[in-house]
Each structure stands twice: as C-alpha cells, then as structure tokens.
Amino acid sequence: xxxxxxxxxxxxxxxxxxxxxxxxxxxxxxxxxxxxxxxxxxxxxxxxxxxxxxxxxxxxxxxxxxxxxxxxxxxxxxxxxxxxxxxxxxxxxxxxxxxxxxxxxxxxxxxxxxxxxxxxxxxxxxxxxxxxxxxxxxxxxxxxxxxxxxxxxxxxxxxxxxxxxxxxxxxxxxxxxxxxxxxxxxxxxxxxxxxxxxxxxxxxxxxxxxxxxxxxxxxxxxxxxxxxxxxxxx
Numbered sequence: 001x002x003x004x005x006x007x008x009x010x011x012x013x014x015x016x017x018x019x020x021x022x023x024x025x026x027x028x029x030x031x032x033x034x035x036x037x038x039x040x041x042x043x044x045x046x047x048x049x050x051x052x053x054x055x056x057x058x059x060x061x062x063x064x065x066x067x068x069x070x071x072x073x074x075x076x077x078x079x080x081x082x083x084x085x086x087x088x089x090x091x092x093x094x095x096x097x098x099x100x101x102x103x104x105x106x107x108x109x110x111x112x113x114x115x116x117x118x119x120x121x122x123x124x125x126x127x128x129x130x131x132x133x134x135x136x137x138x139x140x141x142x143x144x145x146x147x148x149x150x151x152x153x154x155x156x157x158x159x160x161x162x163x164x165x166x167x168x169x170x171x172x173x174x175x176x177x178x179x180x181x182x183x184x185x186x187x188x189x190x191x192x193x194x195x196x197x198x199x200x201x202x203x204x205x206x207x208x209x210x211x212x213x214x215x216x217x218x219x220x221x222x223x224x225x226x227x228x229x230x231x232x233x234x
C-alpha cells in the first residue's frame with residue numbers, strides 16, 4: 001500500500017512536469033505517469049517507483065542511456081508514435097526493449113534514417129550497428145597511439161637529461177691568452193670586488209693588472225672537478 005508520505009514525495013518529484021503530465025497513484029496499479037501528446041522532445045525526470053509510463057505521441061528522437069535502469073517497478077511503457085532516429089544512439093533503447101519483453105509496451109518504430117523508417121526498433125540487428133562498434137574501436141586506437149606518442153616524448157626528454165648530465169665543455173688556452181686581465185673578472189658589486197682581492201692583487205686604479213699564471217692549474221682543476229669543464233692547451 002502506498003502511504004501518504006510516498007504520495008507527497010511523488011507529487012514533489014513531478015512538480016516540474018505537473019502542468020503537462022498527469023500522475024495518479026493507487027494501491028493496485030502503483031504510480032502511473034501520463035505524458036502522452038505533450039510535444040516532448042526530451043524525457044523529464046520521473047519517480048523511481050513509477051509503474052506505468054506513457055510517452056506516446058511526442059517528439060522523442062532517442063532515450064538517454066541508462067534512463068530505464070532506475071525503474072525497478074516498471075510494468076507498462078508506451079513509446080509509440082515518436083520520431084525515433086535509429087542511429088548509434090538508439091542502441092540502449094533497443095537493448096532494453098529486448099531485455100524487458102515482459103513490459104507491456106507498444107513497439108516503438110524508427111522514423112529516420114530512411115533506410116530504417118517504419119521498422120520496429122526491436123527488429124534491428126546487431127550487424128546494423130557494426131559501424132558504431134568500429135567507431136568506438138577507432139577512438140580507442142587513437143587514444144592508445146596518442147598515449148604511446150606521449151610516453152615516447154617523455155622517454156626522449158629523460159634520455160636527453162641523462163646525456164646532458166655527462167656533457168663537458170672544453171676551453172682552449174693558448175699563448176695569446178697568457179696575459180688574461182683580472183679586470184675582465186671584476187664584478188661591479190663591491191662584495192664581489194672584495195672576493196677578487198683575495199685571489200690576486202691589483203693596483204688601486206685597476207688599470208692593467210695581470211692574472212697570476214701560477215694559480216692557473218688550480219683554477220683548471222677546480223673547473224674540471226666541480227663543473228666538469230675541461231681545459232686543454234692549444
């Protein structure tokens with residue numbers, strides 16, 4: 001038996017379609033919703049305990065996938081006289097109708113495409129949807145190829161980083177570089193100037209101080225060990 005609370009809940013759920021659809025409840029037949037001849041091109045939401053659903057003589061082109069799955073008490077469905085388009089999107093409705101043959105329903109028919117016009121949706125065969133299967137497979141294949149390409153790019157980036165880690169620079173110093181000037185190593189910041197004074201000395205005006213070639217081997221060794229920079233004599 002349907003309680004007063006259940007009836008109130010049902011009325012609340014169908015308040016948005018009440019102006020176009022009629023809803024009735026009874027202990028024997030349960031919840032019956034009639035939305036026939038309302039010019040609907042989409043299916044509204046209905047109570048999950050609906051037992052009878054009348055949607056004939058509307059403008060429905062398809063039924064959303066999974067729509068009927070929540071109606072566990074459904075006994076009567078009428079989808080006749082709707083201009084259903086029997087493309088790939090009609091597969092869910094076809095499968096549901098074939099699985100629920102015990103539901104008392106007028107057999108809905110295809111309206112388009114022309115090759116399937118006036119045919120019952122349940123009469124469509126699996127082979128007629130073979131192109132839909134290939135389309136899904138093609139999409140899956142495209143996604144797989146794209147994933148492999150991205151993995152390849154990431155692999156190349158990692159490989160490049162590993163190679164860069166082992167790279168070294170070679171700096172050739174010949175006789176013409178024997179008179180390197182410390183002026184070229186001087187920083188404009190005072191704190192850097194102080195550090196340079198600890199390495200070598202120059203006159204106050206810093207006109208043309210020369211690098212002490214005695215410390216050159218130490219510089220070369222430090223560059224090689226800390227920065228992997230090799231210096232060879234040319």
